Amino acid sequence: MDLLSDVITAMRRGQPHYARTERRAPWAVRHRPFDGAGFHLVLEGRSWLIPQDGSPIELRAGDLAFLPHGSAHAVAADPTVLPTDLPSSPLADPHQDDHPDDARAGxxxxxLCGAYLMNRARPHPLLGEFPELVHLPAHLGQHSSLRGATELLATELAEPRLGSDALLPALLDALLLYVMRAWLDERPRHEAATGWTAALHDPAIHAALQGIHGAPHRPWTVEELGALAGLSRAAFARRFTTLVGQPPLSYLTWWRMTTAARLLRTYDAPLKTVANRVGYTSEFAFSTAFKREHGLTPGAYRRQPASADPHTTDADRRATGSGEHLRSEH
Structure with missing residues (x-):
């Protein structure tokens, strides 16, 4: 599992929602804030995205606007049109196709509008570095993979065929990763002097993070992680803390507990198996660390209704290994 995929896995919950809309001017709708990330992709024509704070942005065919923090905003045919609140979000109905009954001149x-529900209780620091709005214009020759994903989405929506219901969620997941990739590629280097964006571009810290994410069960020491990074213990600890925002072993514990929560919700493996998967040979030590991080014992956390927790997605199963692998460790 690579680091960017881990960021998504750590926060995503449920399936993405999407809706294809078709409107004729004049029109304007207001989207309320929500607990997730959303996007608007113009397939045909043009529109304006009006953030809650900031100037309106014109979106032409092929342009994509990404709102990583689920901020309130409006979308309109013209920024001067007074927006109306949607009676219910079109993102709630994945098969909605909005065709106004009244004929209009425009x-x-x-x-295509989409939404990804996120777990804000345990936000990954990388997503926190994203601005309120990311605008990705459809420039020729840029972000070819992103353009390919949007074209596939447009085709599946325009001409649904056998398998479309399975393809669309997968394409929406791919779109989210391509959008994040595009922003990371375009972000000026001088803005990434610190933070996770810089960590991903720093070969030494990136190597250490790969080690932690690839094997959270290992009894890592700062010296061993520093060796992966090719740095002395002191130099590595300073650089890691500066870029990631917390010391190496603190981040290791955070990632272990994030992984453990996902395993507890996704599988029925014994607590001992889950503890071993995240580096604890003692169930008592694991339970103590988990309660300190989540406020509940592992057993109580697992017994919570699934609707109360974000760690129950298909992406989780892909990220943490097959259920058969976990059951073999009973």
Whole structure:
């Protein structure tokens, strides 16, 4: 599992929601804030995205606007049109196709709107570095993979065929990763002097993070992680803390507990198996660390209703290994 995929796995919950809309001017709708990340992709025509704070941004065909923090905003045919609140979010109905009954003079605007629900209780620091709005214009020759994903999405929505219901969620997941990749690639290096963006571009710290994420069960020491990074213990500890925002072993514990929560919700493996998967040979030590991080014992956490916790997605199963592998460790 690579680091960017881990960021998504740590926060995502449930399936992405999406809706294809077609409207004719004049129109304007207001989207309320929500606990997740959303996007608007213009398939045909043009529109304006109006953030709660900031200037309106024109979106042309092929342009994508990504709102990583689920901020309130409006989308309109013209920024001067007064927006109306949606009676219910179109993102709630994955098969909605909005065709207004009244004939209007303006040319149609066709858009794909999507939403990814996120666990804000344990936000990954990388997502916190994203701005309120990311605008990715459809420039020729840029972000070819992102453009390919958007074209596939548009095709599946316009002409659903056998397998479309399975393809669309997968394409939406791919779109999220391509959007994040594009922003990371475009972010000026002088803005990434610190933080997770810099850590991903720093070969030494990136190597240490790969070690932690790839084998959270290992009894890592600062010296061993420093050796992976090719740095002395002191130099590594300073650089890691500066870029990641916490010392190496503190981040190791955070990632172990994030992984443990996902395993507890996704599988019925015994607590001992889960403890071993995240580096604890003692169930008591694991339970103590887990309660300190989550406020509940592992057993109580697992018994919570699934709707109360974010760690129950198909992506989790792909990220943490097969259920058969876990059951073999009973």
């Amino acid at each position: 040319s149609p605007t066709v858009m």
